[in-house]
Amino acid sequence: MSGELLQISGLRAGYGRIEVLRGINLSVKKGEKVVILGPSGSGKSTLLKCIPYLVRPWSGEIRINGLVVNPDPATLRRIRASTGFVFQQYNLFPHMTVIRNVALPLELGKGMSRREAEKIAQSILDVLGLGELAEKFPLELSGGQQQRAAIARALAIDPKLLLLDEPTSALDPELRYEVVETLYQVAKQGRAMLIVTHELDFAEAAADRVVFIDEGLIVEEGDAKEVLERPKKERTEKFLRRLRSRL
Ligand SMILES: Nc1ncnc2c1ncn2[C@@H]1O[C@H](COP(=O)(O)OP(=O)(O)OP(=O)(O)O)[C@@H](O)[C@H]1O
Numbered sequence: 001m002s003g004e005l006l007q008i009s010g011l012r013a014g015y016g017r018i019e020v021l022r023g024i025n026l027s028v029k030k031g032e033k034v035v036i037l038g039p040s041g042s043g044k045s046t047l048l049k050c051i052p053y054l055v056r057p058w059s060g061e062i063r064i065n066g067l068v069v070n071p072d073p074a075t076l077r078r079i080r081a082s083t084g085f086v087f088q089q090y091n092l093f094p095h096m097t098v099i100r101n102v103a104l105p106l107e108l109g110k111g112m113s114r115r116e117a118e119k120i121a122q123s124i125l126d127v128l129g130l131g132e133l134a135e136k137f138p139l140e141l142s143g144g145q146q147q148r149a150a151i152a153r154a155l156a157i158d159p160k161l162l163l164l165d166e167p168t169s170a171l172d173p174e175l176r177y178e179v180v181e182t183l184y185q186v187a188k189q190g191r192a193m194l195i196v197t198h199e200l201d202f203a204e205a206a207a208d209r210v211v212f213i214d215e216g217l218i219v220e221e222g223d224a225k226e227v228l229e230r231p232k233k234e235r236t237e238k239f240l241r242r243l244r245s246r247l
């Protein structure tokens, strides 16, 4: 098979009777960085959540490394053990220290001992420049530090695919920078990333591909620079213009 890590075809999903995703086809190759852009309510978070079945698709197919995602608990365990997820906010358990937060997925998901897990957790925190925060609780950290710790946690299981849903959007502008720096660092590690973000500088510098979604459909996708600098569709162009005027 080709180097496709994630293959989504004909994905439809929604809530109640409201259809949000209306037939999404998208693939991500091993190591590829793909940025998803699109207006509020267009279905970006729903798309990301469908991948590990946090939202159950209505129809279509999702494959990770060739394995078809389905509701069978054993399949979901396998899928979730190879997929890291960072949400917009509230990523960390507030009653646990940073190192406990990062070690937990290794203990629960990989059956490691606490000692073993914390050793790995510490090394990931060290790499991301968060080593000294290991014993702190999330509420003792800035928002940017919390999000970086959340990225560390998502990396703990060494996922083949990292899903990030607007990791900087809940942060004040002066805190975004440090999270974007961390994203650059992670992007260099060679794992596949699917990132919803409106950080256009990051998209331009680090993404291989940009996908623009509107009203539950992919309107345009292509080489990151190409789409950002010379969008072919009017809707993409308008969206980018509005986004840049807000920055
Ligand atoms: N749990 C839910 N129950 C019902 N409707 C939902 C739920 N989550 C999202 N929706 C609706 O589905 C649509 C798409 O939501 P989604 O969160 O995927 O959009 P988005 O592109 O991520 O938007 P944003 O940029 O604001 O995060 C919206 O109309 C939203 O109100």
Ligand SMILES: [Mg+2]
Binding pocket: 044, 045, 046, 165, 166
């Ligand atoms: Mg969203």
